[in-house]
Amino acid sequence: MAKHTGRLLHWNIYETHLDEAAFRWTQWEQALDAPDFTLADVAELEEQFTAHVDGLVLGREPVARRLLEPALESDEPERIATAALALLRSEEPFGPASVLAALPSAPIPALLPLQRALELAPSSASLAGLPSLLKQEGVSPELLPLVLEVLGSQGLATAEVCLPFVAHSNPQVAAAGLRAASHSRLPIAPSVVQRALDADTHLLRDAAIVAGLQGGHRGAWAACQAAAEPGGSGGRLPLLLLAMNGDDRDLKLLLARLSGEKSRPDALWALGFSGRVAAADACVEHMRHEPTAALAGEAFSAITGLPIEADFAVPKEEPEEGLAPLEEEDLDANLNLKPEDALPIPNSEKVMAWWHDIRPRLDAKQRYLAGTPFTPQALLDGLVNMPMRRRHALALELALRSRGAIQVPTRRWVATQVLTWTEARTAPTSLYSRPFAEGLRG
Secondary structure: OOOOOOOOOHHHHHHHHHHHHHHHHHHHHHHHHOOOOOOHHHHHHHHHHHHHHHHHHOOOHHHHHHHHHOOOOOHHHHHHHHHHHHHOOOOOOHHHHHHHHHHHOOOOHHHHHHHHHHOOOOOOOHHHHHHHHHOOOOOOOOHHHHHHHHHOOOOOOOOOHHHHHOOOOOHHHHHHHHHHHHHHOOOOOHHHHHHOOOOOOOHHHHHHHHHHHHHHHHHHHHHHHHOOOOOOOOOOHHHHHHHHOOHHHHHHHHHHHHOOOOHHHHHHHHHHHHHHHHHHHHHHHOOOOOOHHOOOOHHHHHHHHOOOOOHHEEEOOOOOOOOOOOOOOOOOOOOOOOHHHHOOOOOOOHHHHHHOOOOOOOOOOOOOOEEEEHHHHHHHHHHHHHHHHOOOOOOOOHHOOOOOOOOOOOOOOOOHHHHHHHHHOOOOHHHHHOOOOOOOOO
């Protein structure tokens, strides 16, 4: 290890570590939502990323002062997150202290990367100063959700800290408070949950639905069903939950949502988790239509287990070489790729022929996950084997079925995910085998 005198440190090495780690951070974050990555793939990316972060940590205080602390003020989110993580992994007090000190004055664009770094902090002890930020005079309303989200994700949320914020006038703050409280399984008054369920913003309503279902409040399930009704407010989460737990009536509501162009993508996403034969039928039909063909193929694959690849996928077109003339270029186009952009386009004719042979062997009343009957064990297996993009929903279902007793953090380090998953395997299946809308109270 280099001696820590300013003259002998090889600054080019540490600068390379910072640049490489920032690049690999972006790859790792995108992989968490990728439809073509599994947990094993993400583990490889994570190893490459953390190796560079560890290299920065070895530089200790000289590197922290000269490279990492200035990087916290960067306008590049990936450099902010990388620097914050390296500081939080430091064994010296100055590291975490530098990150916490940067929070009150951090510009709004820097808050999300700082939040992600704090959620991934290796030691909850380094976050001991976070709750005090909630009590500071003049703290920005944008900072409050960050603190609440981090405390919830790190298991540091207490009733004293969180519950005063669940009915906050700012919907973003109230939603963060509800998420932190439900993550920590704190009791929330039914009146508070119902008031949030009636909110105009989907952000707050969705947080209340999850908190309400986990707490056993019937009103949360009623809100899901009302959102899916014709003329209802819709949204991805209510449709998803109906698909996971719904009966034939709920399935009909979801299928009806396919008729609306605006609601169709969310309905297809939800139907993939319903696991029902009728949902697969609808997906086959929508593979014929270009705007939603890839989403329909993904949902169909999630139900039936058929990989959309080889003969069952349309060959990808090679991008044309050269740049388009400037006058033809859309300068306002959003160039950021979405996770669904990586989905393959299904060969609808080939898929339909396969489905014609397979369908008679399936039970129309059964729920399927990747071609196998849905069971508690299949749900756990899906958290290891399914594409990353779908694992977040499966983890949510597991949390709701267990009333919050089993929570697999699908946006944390792979080792943390595997640890909680392993613990879940030792729990009795009766803990998470019941439908999460069963036994709800008024």
